[in-house]
Amino acid sequence: GFGEGEKAKVERMFGLMDGFLKNDPVSLQKDILDHVEYTVGRSRFSFDDFEAYQALSHSVRDRLIERWHDTQQYFKRKDPKRLYYLSLEFLMGRSLSNSVINLGIKDQCADALNQLGFEFEVLAEQEGDAALGNGGLARLAACQMDSLATMDFPAWGYGLRYQYGLFRQVILDGFQHEQPDYWLNFGNPWEIEHLRISYAVKFYGTVEEKQLDGHHCKVWVPGETVEAVAYDNPIPGYGTRNTTNLRLWAAKPNGHYDLESFDTGDYINAVINRQRAETISSILYPDDRSYQGKELRLKQQYFFVSASVQDIIRRFKDSHRNFDQFPEKVALQLNDTHPSLAIPEVMRILVDEELVNWHNAWDIVRKIFSFTVHTVVPGGLEKIPVDLLSSLLPRHLQIIYDINFSFVEELKKRFGLDYDRLSRMSIVEEGAVKSIRMANLSLVCCHAIDGVSRIHSDILKTRVFKDFFELWPQKFQYKTNGVSQRRWIVVSNPGLCALISKWLGTDAWIRDIDLIMGLRDHVEDAELQQQWKMVRRVNKIRLAEYIEAMIGVKISPDAMFDVQIKRIHEYKRQLLNILGIIHRYDCIKNMNKSDRRNVVPRVCIIGGKAAPGYEIAKKIIKLCHAVGETINNDPDIGGLLKLVFIPDYNVSVAELVIPGSDLSQHISTAGHEASGTGNMKLLMNGCLLLATVDGSTIEIIEEIGKENMFLFGAKAHEVATLRAKGQARKVPLQFSRVVRKIRDGYFGSEVYFKSLCDSLEGSGDFYLLGNDFASYLEAQAEADKAFVDQERWTKMSILCTAGSGRFSSDRTVGEYAEKTWRIEPCRCPF
Ligand code: F58
Incomplete structure (x- = not known):
């Protein structure tokens, strides 16, 4: 809590607090009609169910934005430890009913609509699903976001804004056919586009050695740069003003023009080539079984991870002069190994760009990351072919090798020259196709590894990750899943x-x-x-x-x-x-x-x-x-x-x-x-x-x-x-x-x-x-x-x-907060 003086200050700062949008049916009705006229662009005397849905959604969105701002201002002021939940998939489904219920304005909305001759339930049916995920793992992320907001935790989700969600299943003569889910076709009132919040994400190229400010540095000279643009999806808590954020990144061509390629020839083709950057965030992989070493998939992973890590570090630097406090202020949760490139990315930014020495950076990394496993099948574990990684992310490969070198040394000290064990546990798999084991990377670098039920955790400890359990028993935990x-x-x-x-x-x-x-x-x-x-x-x-x-x-x-x-x-x-x-x-x-x-x-x-x-x-x-x-x-x-x-x-x-x-x-x-x-x-x-x-x-x-x-x-x-x-x-x-x-x-x-x-x-x-x-x-x-x-x-x-x-x-999120993330609620006091 904070003292009275502080409270008064905060109250002054938020003096306009409940002065903005009113939630009585009459005010809501006016807002809905305004949005019919000025946002949807239809006449307030003539609009159909879908247009009414759009106008209602925009009215709800306005209220979400207000609370979102208040919450973020408050977090910024209080500077609590924050959780960042990184997931390549979120299955949010529809937002309208969830939002009005969590905002506590469902009855008022229904009243307002009734008088206009519309029925809330009918309008709710107009909304399409946001299906940016495959199955359980992705819906779990959505439920956990709802709990995080409701329980007032200072937490943000980060993910990818796919243009095509999970395919639509059409049955013809008993056979499944897949059709693209272009869910953004009719607009998406539940996101706020922030064109000015963007980061450059690099790919390919080479690593060069340089002297920078008297430091010996590695500099990654990329072969391609893509821009990540932020789309914020407010997540309202229930019974609280707190509204947190799910920030999804979309890929756009980078704004810095490479003059040469434009000068030397075909202007049209140069523009078309640049446009291809957008494919990174275009489609969700619909395979919920095993990982295939696909370049686009790897690009997606790195793209969203890099933008998120840059954003997190930028936010931290806004209010801190150095990285000493980083582990007390930041926890990063990896939803399976899909975002595990965040680990070498944090190392790279700290060491190469922020000039933190390797040991301090490593110390930070080991304190901030935790991850959850969602599979039992060893074959379901991700592996990235070294060839692919060295071409796409040459600097990250070096970092992973360096981490692995120290790790293998540690293993030798602990277990002697047990080559079978060393080769099982190494982050690098030597085989027909030399590859990086993302699970091993995560196991080495995270301070906690959670299973999703008790039996699952037992299987991880006794079979899938047996060797690692022997080495670090204290890292292994479980938090049984839950739903909202x-x-x-x-x-x-x-x-x-x-x-x-x-x-x-x-x-x-x-x-x-x-x-x-x-x-x-x-x-x-x-x-x-x-x-x-x-x-x-x-x-x-x-x-x-x-x-x-x-x-x-x-x-x-x-x-x-x-x-x-x-x-x-x-x-x-x-x-x-x-x-x-x-x-x-x-x-x-x-x-x-x-x-x-x-x-x-x-x-x-x-x-x-x-x-x-x-x-x-x-x-x-x-x-x-x-x-x-x-x-x-x-x-x-x-x-x-x-x-x-x-x-x-x-x-x-x-x-x-x-x-x-x-x-x-x-x-x-x-x-x-x-x-x-x-x-x-x-x-x-x-x-x-x-x-x-x-x-x-x-x-x-x-x-x-x-x-x-x-x-x-x-x-x-x-x-x-x-x-x-x-x-x-x-x-x-x-x-x-x-x-x-x-x-x-x-x-x-x-x-x-x-x-x-x-x-x-x-x-x-x-x-x-x-x-x-x-x-x-x-x-x-x-x-x-x-x-x-x-x-x-x-x-x-x-x-x-x-x-x-x-x-x-x-219950699940409460356990993670206490035992793994070590975060406290931070409740916007209005
Ligand atoms: C599911 N995994 C588990 N993976 O199968 C289920 O038992 C569990 O309840 C749930 O996670 C939540 O913990 C799952 O949904 C995927 O969809 C991955 C998507 C990306 C490729 C690999 C599978």
Whole structure:
């Protein structure tokens, strides 16, 4: 805190504070009409839903900007330690509802619009998704930004402003096709363009040795320079005036003209060539599996990292004379290894440009960086071919070599000349293609390495990073992921939100999630149960309407809605789900009339994108459609079973599906899902989980009890042995029968599906579908049984929500703040 005198000063400084934009409906209405007329350029007497959305968004944006300025002024004044969150991907989704809710002006906006003849919910639907990311890692970054702002932490996010977000998935004849997502086509009111905040980012060229101010220096003479321009995306906290920033960089041609190339020839071509600079920030890589040594990807990484580091150092220098205090004022978080070039970039700027000596710079670097790992697969770790790095970033390669030299010396002192160990741990991989291991670089340079769930961290310590754990056990930690209850309950499930607040007697759980366990006290209350069911039913009807509108399949809200929504991956085992559905279909077909009366009607919903080059994932999508086609059109089945694929799954589709789900599947082969975050979103919304004992599900079990979930499958510690058994594993008859059905062409396309079937039989089945099939079916049968008893089901559903508190990103971010970043809240006092 600060003294009274200080407070008075601050108040004087912010004297105009609440004098600016008013938030009553009348003022809002005037602002909206002004924006219709002057920003959108339409007549205030005639504008449509989209134009109304634009005008409303601009009115909200104005309020965001105001708070953004106040917060940044305040941070600047208080000069707290700041966190910078570097991520190559952010999946922000839509912003309108989130913003008005966090600003606390949703009702006022709705009122203002009503009087103009518009409905808030309809306008909110006009907004497209900001999909600057692939999956869990990117949405995690978005949830954490929301928590950082809400908890008043002085933190900024840094990333890339891709012109094309994650591709749109279009389904034609059951096949996935990718279409570009040019999300900026209709403008983006949620960003503020700062053309004057820009940095030159260098590429290629050579390193020269020079004498500078009596220092012996390395000078990097670049072969190409590109300009990074800042686009700021305000992130409003909930229940606070604090509004922080997500700064995304766009690439523009550099303004310093190279006279020579313009003089000597073709002017037109010279301009066109310069324009190519923009490709750096043009497209998001849609591959969420493994890293390929692509030059453009490396350029993207360095481009955003360099601009961010320059910006951070510039801001620090604004209020400090030297770098002594740097580690007390700056923490840099790397979201996976993608931004790890920030490490040599900080070294380069400190040593080459700020003339800090190597040892001091190294000391700083080791104190400020931390990183989070999001994968379990060693093959998912990034490697950069040395040839590529030496051509693109020659100085950084030198720095990495220097860091590695000292590191290897340290290893020799500690372990002696254990060459196997040295070659495993070295940052440089000697092999057919000599390359830089970005994970090893990060492990050496960061003071903390976090896994995303407990089991994940154990796997990192005992397998993936075993050697490093032996060397530096204290660096290894974990912070189980979390998701924002603002986005995943308040924004996406207003009905449930109101109900929770009503029964808790307060809406304080929106900032203080632990309160949500208070619902447990009311779980036996028939009135709550009734209202809970009603809210969920309304959500199911909304989802059913969406599905009918999108794909023309009619579904009944009386059925159990069973969903699996996530990227399509072999390890996530959407295929297991589909095989289970085929089995169910078979069973129903073989039943007589009276048995059919006992079948619990099910609607199976699958959604997710396959990476464009991931053949097997694409076949799984096609299989899902082929099976759905057969089942949904079989008059013999009627309403007992449906299988629908929701196209183009993204954040806003998730906001619709999750509140309307009864059961959700998280069925990765144990030991493969680092954490999973969809499970948390569904849990919060009172959806029951059918799951393997993997990732964060293990911790969910601890919170809500296995009696409130449907668990199955091999445990992580059994997987290696099971795999080693190979063909000796026993596979249930039902499994072979179902696979045979696909092979025999029951669902068509038998040639196309052959490789899928082969991956499940013989020496294949790496992900153990056959092994887990019997227990999967048992868990499904348990779920059916529970659903029949609606009272029991509803109680379990309430207990899921009540037990979800630990999985709020507020808890995760609080742990990072205290243990890793060592930052304190800095709350704008107005
Ligand atoms: C995901 N990783 C994990 N990577 O799979 C999931 O278990 C975890 O819950 C989540 O991170 C958050 O920690 C993930 O989403 C990517 O999308 C990368 C994108 C860039 C290429 C490599 C994968």
